[in-house]
Amino acid sequence: MSFERYVTERGPSLLRLAYVLTGDPHRAEDLTQTALADAYRHWRKVAVAGQPDAYVHRMLINAHLNWHRRRSSTERPTDLAGWEPAAASDPAEGVASRDQLRQVLATLAPRARTALVLRYYADLDDAGIADAMGVSVSAVRATTSRALATLRSNGVAAVLRETP
Numbered sequence: 792m793s794f795e796r797y798v799t800e801r802g803p804s805l806l807r808l809a810y811v812l813t814g815d816p817h818r819a820e821d822l823t824q825t826a827l828a829d830a831y832r833h834w835r836k837v838a839v840a841g842q843p844d845a846y847v848h849r850m851l852i853n854a855h856l857n858w859h860r861r862r863s864s865t866e867r868p869t870d871l872a873g874w875e876p877a878a879a880s881d882p883a884e885g886v887a888s889r890d891q892l893r894q895v896l897a898t899l900a901p902r903a904r905t906a907l908v909l910r911y912y913a914d915l916d917d918a919g920i921a922d923a924m925g926v927s928v929s930a931v932r933a934t935t936s937r938a939l940a941t942l943r944s945n946g947v948a949a950v951l952r953e954t955p
Contacts, residue, residue, distance in 0.1 A: 794834045797843055798827060805851060811912045812855050812905060814893045822858070826851040845923070852909075852923055856901050895945050903938035906931055 805826065809819035829850045830837055837846045896904055902924070909920045920935075921928045 792838060792843065794831055794838075797830075797847075801844060801847070802827070805847065808848070808908075808913065809851060809855070811908050812852070814897050818858075822851060822854055825854045829854070848913075848923055849925070852905060853925070855905065856924075895942065898945075899938055899941060903934055903941070906934045907938050907942075910935060 802823070806819055806823045809822040809826075810816055813819050813822060826847055830843075830847045837843050840846050896907070899907070905924060906920055909915045909923055913919075915923065917928045917931045917935075920931045924931065926934075
C-alpha cells in the first residue's frame with residue numbers, strides 16, 4: 792500500500808483518535824500531522840511491518856505523550872469542583888455530559904488519559920494497550936485503575952460506559 796493511499800483511507804480515523812486523546816481539535820490536527828510526517832519518513836519500514844495501523848498508532852501515541860513532556864504544555868484546565876453528570880434524557884443533556892466528560896478527562900495525566908482512551912474508545916485489551924504505549928500489562932492495569940479512581944472521585948466513571 793502506498794503512503795498516499797494509506798493517508799486517504801486511514802487519515803480520518805487517525806484524526807478522530809488524536810482528537811479523543813487530546814480533546815482539542817487543533818492539537819489533534821497537529822498530532823496527526825506529526826505522526827503522518829514520521830510515518831512518511833519511515834514508510835518503507837512501516838509498510839514492510841505488515842500492520843501499518845499499529846505502527847502509526849504507536850507513532851501517534853508517542854507524539855502525544857512526548858508533547859506533554861515539553862515545558863510549554865504545563866497549562867491545566869480550571870477546577871471542575873461540583874461537576875455532576877447529567878441524566879441524558881434530552882439530546883442536549885447528552886452533549887453537555889460528553890463535554891463535561893472531556894473536561895474531566897483533560898485533568899488526567901497524559902498516560903492515564905491515553906490508557907482510558909485506548910481502552911474505552913479504541914476498544915483495546917490490556918495487552919494491546921501495553922503494546923501501543925510501550926509499557927507492561929501490569930503498568931496498564933495500574934494506570935487504568937488509578938485513572939478510574941480519579942474519575943470516580945469526580946463522579947464521572949459511569950459516564951464512560953454511556954458516552955459514544
